[in-house]
Amino acid sequence: MTQMIFDGHNDVLSCLAAGRGEASAFGRALPGQIDGQRARKGGLGGGFFALWPRDEHALDATDPGPEATAYDLPLPPEMLQADALKSVKEQIEIFDQLVAQGDLRLCTAAADLDQESGPLAAILHMEGAEAIRPDLGELDWLYDRGLRSLGLVWSRVNRFGTGVPFRFPSDGDIGPGLSEAGRALVARCNEMRILVDLSHLNAAGIRDVAQISTAPLVATHSNAHAVTPHARNLTDAQLRLMAESGGLAGLNFERSFVRPDGRGDSDVPVEWLLAHLDHLLNHLGEEGVALGSDYDGCDPPDWLTRVENLPLLVQAMERHGYDGARIERICWRNWQRVLRDTWGA
Numbered sequence: 275m276t277q278m279i280f281d282g283h284n285d286v287l288s289c290l291a292a293g294r295g296e297a298s299a300f301g302r303a304l305p306g307q308i309d310g311q312r313a314r315k316g317g318l319g320g321g322f323f324a325l326w327p328r329d330e331h332a333l334d335a336t337d338p339g340p341e342a343t344a345y346d347l348p349l350p351p352e353m354l355q356a357d358a359l360k361s362v363k364e365q366i367e368i369f370d371q372l373v374a375q376g377d378l379r380l381c382t383a384a385a386d387l388d389q390e391s392g393p394l395a396a397i398l399h400m401e402g403a404e405a406i407r408p409d410l411g412e413l414d415w416l417y418d419r420g421l422r423s424l425g426l427v428w429s430r431v432n433r434f435g436t437g438v439p440f441r442f443p444s445d446g447d448i449g450p451g452l453s454e455a456g457r458a459l460v461a462r463c464n465e466m467r468i469l470v471d472l473s474h475l476n477a478a479g480i481r482d483v484a485q486i487s488t489a490p491l492v493a494t495h496s497n498a499h500a501v502t503p504h505a506r507n508l509t510d511a512q513l514r515l516m517a518e519s520g521g522l523a524g525l526n527f528e529r530s531f532v533r534p535d536g537r538g539d540s541d542v543p544v545e546w547l548l549a550h551l552d553h554l555l556n557h558l559g560e561e562g563v564a565l566g567s568d569y570d571g572c573d574p575p576d577w578l579t580r581v582e583n584l585p586l587l588v589q590a591m592e593r594h595g596y597d598g599a600r601i602e603r604i605c606w607r608n609w610q611r612v613l614r615d616t617w618g619a
């Protein structure tokens with residue numbers, strides 16, 4: 275039987291908003307890495323669907339090219355709140371359409387993950403809080419629309435904090451911590467029981483969230499810095515803070531976050547993904563590691579290009595000696611565990 279997978283991050287919504295495929299075709303076939311048909315083949319049962327305030331310049335800052343061995347791509351410019359809100363609204367409409375079509379079902383409680391079949395279980399996540407004004411005015415509206423997970427920043431600066439650039443090698447200790455508004459946003463998310471995502475946040479920002487937040491520290495799609503010293507990955511000190519909080523990290527498939535040399539080359543032996551999992555397990559424990567593919571937002575290894583390839587990763591975990599219970603936790607149950615601890619139900 276195919277192992278079912280709940281995944282910590284995909285960018286299907288912003289791809290559809292960019293015109294890469296029609297939302298009406300999700301259940302059949304899309305040109306990208308995830309669609310309904312391929313999800314069924316690969317055992318994907320659900321995941322975090324990101325709203326990403328889209329800015330055409332931003333993607334230029336993410337790709338070092340396959341040959342680069344050291345790089346420091348500049349942070350893209352800040353985004354205007356009105357532009358970000360417009361972009362997010364477009365993507366929420368697409369999300370609602372996918373739910374109405376029966377392709378997705380909105381998850382707002384950990385018990386929604388009891389069921390592994392049927393429409394994909396979808397958590398509405400926002401990657402970067404640019405759409406929210408400093409008085410946090412839009413947060414209630416977003417919550418009403420289903421938002422239950424929020425990354426304060428993507429890899430750029432906003433009024434709440436600073437994201438890490440795509441830099442290698444780097445420990446992500448770049449720029450200041452959270453602003454006053456950023457600290458207030460974390461506290462408000464705690465009150466509303468919205469998950470606060472650490473992925474893309476800089477080191478000072480992560481320290482601030484760790485100090486303020488009363489919830490488990492979660493990085494939905496980030497890897498181990500000890501294996502690949504990329505700014506987007508988590509240092510051992512950060513993993514310790516996360517472990518103390520009962521937190522979790524989701525394994526990202528992006529080549530340059532997985533390859534120890536930080537290159538964007540598609541030749542990525544599975545051993546390197548397993549090295550990240552082993553390291554994360556050592557630091558975060560059996561209940562602190564899951565998957566966060568970044569499908570439709572990253573360049574995965576050539577053998578893991580699309581969602582139907584997920585069983586190859588599961589088979590590699592088996593060959594590596596992970597038992598069934600551990601695989602089940604990494605692939606599904608740990609997400610449910612941390613959501614229960616964060617959302618309270």
Ligand code: ZN
Binds near residue numbers: 401473495
């Ligand atoms: Zn991301």
